[in-house]
Structures are given as structure tokens and as C-alpha cells.
Amino acid sequence: MDVIAIDDPTDAQLREWHDVLTVAHAVGPAGDPAPDPGLTARHLLAGEDGSRRRLWAVVDGDRLAGVAAVRLPGEPGAGRPGEVDIQVRPALRRRGLGGRLLAAAAEGLRADGRTSVISQVLAGTPAVPFLESHGFECVLTLRGMVLRMDDVPAERLAWLLADGPAGYRLVRWRGVVPDEHAAALARAKHAMADFAEYEGKPWDAHLVRETEEVVAERGDDLYTVAALCGDVVAGFTEVVVPHGAAGRAAQYDTAVVPEHRGRRVGIWMKAAMLRWLADARPEIREIETDNAGDNAHMLAVNEELGFRVERESREYLADVAALPTR
Ligand SMILES: CC(C)(COP(=O)(O)OP(=O)(O)OC[C@H]1O[C@@H](n2cnc3c(N)ncnc32)[C@H](O)[C@@H]1OP(=O)(O)O)[C@@H](O)C(=O)NCCC(=O)NCCS
Structure with missing residues (x-):
């Protein structure tokens, strides 16, 4: 069986x-979305977000035994890591095909001037020992957590809501932020420079509205609860109910401005959100959220509310120079 570039x-x-x-996918973790043929073709034929793609396969007659795709973001060169994804037919694993595809991908990465490569995989799958045996190191873990609404007793929510911190009040809105809170919300986002997604963005009322309008244009419903201290937004939590959601909503950002942390503002806002959704959207049975494995405070708040870890995804990184050669 030969490895060819496609x-x-x-x-x-x-x-x-x-x-x-x-x-x-059939032998992979339960709950992983099934591949869609149209999406596969689009991914392979066109690069996305200003990135290019290179492809390799192990051929077995006119069948493909395994495949490797490398995403090359931005311009060639060392600036940004490439991203590799390798898949081998289950019946043909542990015969070195994955390793040969990785060597071909490494050649492509070197040819593009890349010095590092990342791969996103799920914990508990063969990808972990495979990547670790080739010198990749885990640099990030993301815990996918799910809260089942039925697991949160109404009395517990009532207790959490009554236990709110002194000196704060809650406000809430659906869709784009009302004018009266837009500037204060922008200031809160601006104050959260320690929050990776917010770092370096010129947050103002216009950018906040624009970001929220994108959600509405997709047909999704954004719910926001914010904690005010005077007129200042001390924190906020956002949940999106996707258009046509089959009972599952997605937690978006939750953040508390640094000087208002440690007063249970986060759990108070989240409890208010759960109560609101239970009333306004009774069809929502579950809320999902992703948390960085090192975000101990957010994980603690979510665990206290009843979120349970459903899956852990990991990002692995390797020096291209350390990868196998053909
Ligand atoms: C991960 C995957 C690509 C490995 O393909 P493969 O052809 O079985 O890999 P290789 O035969 O080249 O394995 C090389 C080494 O990786 C390690 N390894 C691979 N699979 C392993 C497993 N299930 N358990 C323990 N070690 C494993 C071993 O050290 C192996 O060497 P050995 O067989 O001599 O012990 C394959 O399992 C797969 O397609 N998984 C699903 C897709 C996926 O998660 N891809 C992401 C990876 S980028």
C-alpha cells in the first residue's frame, strides 16, 4: 500500500x-456528530478562513485505507502552526499506516515552512497514544460539560437566587443588548483582557451590537443575564438557543470583571439564567458548555450548578522537526 498526495x-x-x-466514526466515541458527505467534500475541495489544505491517502487498489489532511492557515512560513488530522480504517489500524501518513504530512508541513503542528483530539481515543508516541504534547484541554435541566431542583435555584451578593442587581434581555446597557456591557468586555477571546478587541457599544447581530442573523436566539453594581456591568452570562435546537442550548460567554470576582456573582447570574430558560423555553432539556481544563473557578461554578463532564477534547502540539520522515 502506497501513500500518495491528493x-x-x-x-x-x-x-x-x-x-x-x-x-x-462508527467505532469512535458515542455522541460525536456523524460525518456529512457534502461537508466532507467542501472541506477537502476548498480551504476555509484564508487557509490552504493538503491531502494524502494510503491507497489499497482503488480503495483508500487511511487519510491525512493538513490545514495551513495564513501565509507559508513559521508564523502559525499547521493542523493535522489522520484517520485510518479501524480494520487496518496498528500496522503503521497512521505513522506513514504522519510522515507524509510532516513533509508537506516542512515544505510550507511550518515549524510546529497541532492536532485536536478526544481524550480516551487511540489518537492520544498515537500522537504521544510521536512526540506530541498536550497543551490544552477543553471539558465539554452538560447540564440536564431536570437535574436542577427548583428549590435549589430559588435558594441560589435568594443568596445573591449585596449591592448588585440582575437585568436580562433577549437578542441585541438594549441601548441603556450597551456602553456598560462594552466596558465590561473591555475590562476582561484576561479573557482570551476579549483580549485586544476594541470593545465599544457598536462592536457589542454587531457581534450579537451575527447570532440573530443565523436565526439563533441569544439570552443575556447581567449583574449591575450601580450602572456598571460587573458580569454577564450568555446562552444561545440555536435555530431548530433539538432541546439543547449552548452556553456562550460567562465573565465577571476582575474587581467583582469572588462574591458569587457568577453562580448567581447563571442560576437566574436557568430559571429564565426554564420559564421561557421549557423545551430546552440540556445546556452544553466548553471550559478550559485550567479554568478552575468556572469549572467549580459549573459543577456546583450540576454540569457534568461529557467529553474532554485536547489540543496536541509537536515540533515539525521531531516528526518522522519518509
Ligand atoms: C489514531 C490513528 C490515526 C492511528 O492510526 P494507526 O494506523 O493505528 O497508527 P500506527 O499503526 O501508525 O500506530 C503507531 C503507534 O501509535 C501508538 N498507537 C496507535 N494506536 C494505539 C492504540 N489504540 N493504543 C495504544 N497505542 C496506540 C502505538 O505506539 C503505535 O505503535 P505500535 O503499534 O508499534 O505499538 C487511528 O487510530 C485512527 O484513525 N483513529 C481515529 C481518528 C483520530 O482520532 N485521528 C486523530 C489523530 S491525528
Whole structure:
């Protein structure tokens, strides 16, 4: 079986590629979304977000035994890491095919001037020992947590709400922030420079509205609860109910401005959000959220509310120079 580069995939190769993803998905962790043939083809044929893609496969007659895709963001060179994803048919694993695909991908990364490469995988899958055996190190863990609304007794919510910190009051809105709170919300986002997504962005009322309008344009519903101290937004929590959601809403950002931390503002706002959703959207059965594994405070708040870890995804990083060669 040879490893070949696929520069311009044929329809037959796209079908085979999708078949590899489908059989790999069938033995993968439960709950992972099934691959979609249209999406597979779009991913392989076009780069996204200003990135380019390079593809390799192990061919076995006219079948593909395993595949490797590398995403190359931005310009060639050492500036940003490439991203690799390798999938081998379950029946053909542990025969060195994954390692050979990784060597081919490493060659492509070197040719593009990349010095590092990342890979996003789920904990507890063969990807972990595979990457670790090739010198990758875990640099980030993300805990996917889920809260089942039925697991939160109404009395507990009532108690958390009554236990709010002195000197603060809650406000809430659906959709784009009302004018009276727009500037204060922008100041809160600005104050959270320690929050990776907010760092360095010129937050003002206009940018806040624009970001929220994107959610509305997708047809999704944004719910926000904010804690005010006087006219200052001390913190906020956002939940999005996706258009056509099958009972699952997504937690977006929750943040408390540094000088208002440590007073249970976070759990108070989140309890108010749960009560609001239970009343306004009774069809929502679950809320999902992703937390960085090192964000101890947010994990503690979520665990106290009843969120349970459903899956852990990890980001692995390696020096391209340390990867195998062909
Ligand atoms: C991860 C994956 C690509 C590995 O493919 P593979 O062809 O089985 O890998 P190799 O045979 O080259 O394995 C190389 C080494 O990785 C390690 N390894 C791979 N799978 C392993 C497993 N299930 N358990 C323990 N170690 C494993 C071993 O050290 C192995 O060497 P060995 O067989 O001599 O002990 C394959 O399991 C797969 O397709 N998984 C699902 C997709 C996925 O998660 N991809 C993300 C990875 S970028």
C-alpha cells in the first residue's frame, strides 16, 4: 500500500474519503456528530478562513485505507502552526499506516515552512497514544460539560437566587443588548483582557451590537443575564438557543470583571439564567458548555450548578522537526 498526495480529489476519492470517516466514526466515541458527505467534500475541495489544505491517502487498489489532511492557515512560513488530522480504517489500524501518513504530512508541513503542528483530539481515543508516541504534547484541554435541566431542583435555584451578593442587581434581555446597557456591557468586555477571546478587541457599544447581530442573523436566539453594581456591568452570562435546537442550548460567554470576582456573582447570574430558560423555553432539556481544563473557578461554578463532564477534547502540539520522515 502506497501513500500518495491528493492534489485535486476525484469524485471517487471524495466518496472513499467520506467512507473512511464514516467507518472511523462508527467505532469512535458515542455522541460525536456523524460525518456529512457534502461537508466532507467542501472541506477537502476548498480551504476555509484564508487557509490552504493538503491531502494524502494510503491507497489499497482503488480503495483508500487511511487519510491525512493538513490545514495551513495564513501565509507559508513559521508564523502559525499547521493542523493535522489522520484517520485510518479501524480494520487496518496498528500496522503503521497512521505513522506513514504522519510522515507524509510532516513533509508537506516542512515544505510550507511550518515549524510546529497541532492536532485536536478526544481524550480516551487511540489518537492520544498515537500522537504521544510521536512526540506530541498536550497543551490544552477543553471539558465539554452538560447540564440536564431536570437535574436542577427548583428549590435549589430559588435558594441560589435568594443568596445573591449585596449591592448588585440582575437585568436580562433577549437578542441585541438594549441601548441603556450597551456602553456598560462594552466596558465590561473591555475590562476582561484576561479573557482570551476579549483580549485586544476594541470593545465599544457598536462592536457589542454587531457581534450579537451575527447570532440573530443565523436565526439563533441569544439570552443575556447581567449583574449591575450601580450602572456598571460587573458580569454577564450568555446562552444561545440555536435555530431548530433539538432541546439543547449552548452556553456562550460567562465573565465577571476582575474587581467583582469572588462574591458569587457568577453562580448567581447563571442560576437566574436557568430559571429564565426554564420559564421561557421549557423545551430546552440540556445546556452544553466548553471550559478550559485550567479554568478552575468556572469549572467549580459549573459543577456546583450540576454540569457534568461529557467529553474532554485536547489540543496536541509537536515540533515539525521531531516528526518522522519518509
Ligand atoms: C489514531 C490513528 C490515526 C492511528 O492510526 P494507526 O494506523 O493505528 O497508527 P500506527 O499503526 O501508525 O500506530 C503507531 C503507534 O501509535 C501508538 N498507537 C496507535 N494506536 C494505539 C492504540 N489504540 N493504543 C495504544 N497505542 C496506540 C502505538 O505506539 C503505535 O505503535 P505500535 O503499534 O508499534 O505499538 C487511528 O487510530 C485512527 O484513525 N483513529 C481515529 C481518528 C483520530 O482520532 N485521528 C486523530 C489523530 S491525528
